[in-house]
Amino acid sequence: MALLEVKNVKKIYTTRFGGNKVEALRDVNFSVEPGEYVAIMGESGSGKSTLLNILAQLDRPTSGKVILKGRDLSTIKEKEMSAFRRQNLGFVFQDFHLLDTFTLKDNIFLPLVLSGRRYEEMEQRLAPIARHLGIEKILEKYPYEVSGGQKQRVAVARALIIKPQIILADEPTGALDSKAAQELLRLFSSVNHDGQTILMVTHSVKAASSANRVMFIKDGEVFHQLYRGNLTDEQMYQKISDTLTVLEAGGEHVE
Numbered sequence: 643m644a645l646l647e648v649k650n651v652k653k654i655y656t657t658r659f660g661g662n663k664v665e666a667l668r669d670v671n672f673s674v675e676p677g678e679y680v681a682i683m684g685e686s687g688s689g690k691s692t693l694l695n696i697l698a699q700l701d702r703p704t705s706g707k708v709i710l711k712g713r714d715l716s717t718i719k720e721k722e723m724s725a726f727r728r729q730n731l732g733f734v735f736q737d738f739h740l741l742d743t744f745t746l747k748d749n750i751f752l753p754l755v756l757s758g759r760r761y762e763e764m765e766q767r768l769a770p771i772a773r774h775l776g777i778e779k780i781l782e783k784y785p786y787e788v789s790g791g792q793k794q795r796v797a798v799a800r801a802l803i804i805k806p807q808i809i810l811a812d813e814p815t816g817a818l819d820s821k822a823a824q825e826l827l828r829l830f831s832s833v834n835h836d837g838q839t840i841l842m843v844t845h846s847v848k849a850a851s852s853a854n855r856v857m858f859i860k861d862g863e864v865f866h867q868l869y870r871g872n873l874t875d876e877q878m879y880q881k882i883s884d885t886l887t888v889l890e891a892g893g894e895h896v897e
């Protein structure tokens with residue numbers, strides 16, 4: 643069974659007074675199997691963040707269905723939703739969503755605190771993640787004391803520490819220099835190798851070429867999908883670049 647199914651999802655934003663309507667997603671269909679690593683690409687405004695917000699249940703589709711582990715999300719009651727979300731999803735948002743009055747470590751622990759975990763367990767889980775992300779020395783600092791790139795890595799640690807079945811990441815390498823970006827991608831590949839499913843929105847061809855599948859969104863629809871198969875990262879990089887060229891030229895579907 644697919645882990646995630648997106649069926650005929652449409653999203654229309656309506657301005658407060660009902661004047662302007664923006665069709666952010668027209669008709670999105672795809673499914674994700676357990677253990678996949680999928681990158682989502684597309685031009686600015688093509689609907690990528692809207693899609694991720696819907697998958698994260700931060701927003702509802704205007705019509706269509708999102709089915710996670712066989713459950714139609716629209717049927718889950720508000721009361722049950724936050725526990726369901728916590729058990730299944732880890733998020734890395736573009737603007738990090740860190741709490742300013744908490745240290746970085748407490749920000750990372752927050753989802754585990756909410757699910758009632760013991761402190762020793764939290765420390766044990768954090769150690770290898772913090773090492774991989776190179777944030778061990780800053781854990782007692784507050785968000786306003788560190789750089790954007792460091793905040794981003796903390797947000798990644800907070801998503802990974804709950805060992806979610808699916809990680810949803812919006813531009814996770816956006817605020818990172820190339821070395822930190824590479825480390826993060828290595829970490830994503832390693833958690834994916836251990837069985838976690840990743841959906842990552844990215845503008846970076848380099849980041850996308852570490853995924854096993856790249857989904858291109860154009861005008862609120864899935865325009866094309868590339869599968870890695872036996873391609874190396876370099877070959878994948880080239881194929882993604884070629885597809886983006888066609889996409890930006892407003893071209894036909896590529897085969």
Ligand SMILES: Nc1ncnc2c1ncn2[C@@H]1O[C@H](COP(=O)(O)OP(=O)(O)OP(=O)(O)O)[C@@H](O)[C@H]1O
Nearest residue numbers: 655656664666684685686687688689690691692693
């Ligand atoms: N809350 C909102 N209200 C009205 N329109 C919105 C809202 N959020 C997004 N939009 C519009 O929906 C469309 C899709 O936006 P979205 O942010 O999903 O694109 P994106 O592909 O993630 O872009 P980017 O790569 O720049 O982050 C855009 O036309 C955007 O202006």
